[in-house]
Amino acid sequence: MEYRIRTWPDKILKEPTKEVDFFDERLQEYIDKMWEFMYKEEGVGLAANQIGIPYQILVIDTTIREKRQEDETEEPVKMVLINPKIVEKEGEVMSTEGCLSFPGVQITIPRAKRVKVIGKNEKGEDITVESSEFLAIVLQHEIDHLNGIPFINYLSPLKRKLVLDKYLKSLKEDQYETA
Ligand SMILES: [Zn+2]
Incomplete structure (x- = not known):
């Protein structure tokens, strides 16, 4: 498998990922790759499909965050989450x-x-x-990825179109620059 950061509109970001039923070396290889990419790209969380792995795997490390808000009380965490499901929301x-x-x-x-x-x-x-602080947001963002839901879906249709048009235009300009 070729691992690389998948950017919108890559199809793998639009499809729900599959449940993991193998807790073995193959899973560990996926997880190692995910940490590698997440740290390289300086993210605090990564969903497996963001590097082309079609399974329900998340890695999260909030300890590398640059600054916390003053009123936060939860300790930063580093974790791997397999087949995560949100069971309560408030x-x-x-x-x-x-x-x-x-x-x-x-x-x-x-x-x-x-x-x-x-x-x-x-x-x-x-x-x-x-969580009811920063981790709660990361969990929602990453679990959405595993379900094929990009964060732009939460914008109104008009706002979404504006953001997407600008984003797609910037992609095109990048292509010309490197061509
Ligand atoms: Zn994301």
């Missing part, structure tokens, strides 16, 4: 987000304030994660 906050699959795009969208997520670790053991 409240709403506006969240300003970027995405490695939409270079140069930053948008502000509504997210749930608190989420509870269940899933497995890389050994196949059940884990539960809860």
Whole structure:
């Protein structure tokens, strides 16, 4: 498999990923690759399909974040999440987000304030994660990726078109520059 960062409108970002039922060396290889790309691109989270792996795998490391908000109380975490599902959602906050699959795009969208997520670790053991701070946003953004949902979906149709037109135009200009 060829691993590289997949950017919109790559088809793999639009399709739901498959459940993982193999907790073995192959899974570990996928996870190692994901860490490699996530750190190289300076992200705090990465979904497997963002580098071409069609399975429900997330890596998250909020310890590398540059600055925290003053009122945050949750400790930063580093984790692998397999087959994650949001089982509880509460409240709403506006969240300003970027995405490695939409270079140069930053948008502000509504997210749930608190989420509870269940899933497995890389050994196949059940884990539960809860957050009502920064991690809650990362979890929602990344789990959406695994379900084929890009963050631009939360914009109104008009706003989405404006953001997408600008993004696609910037892609074209990049191509001319390197051609
Ligand atoms: Zn993203």
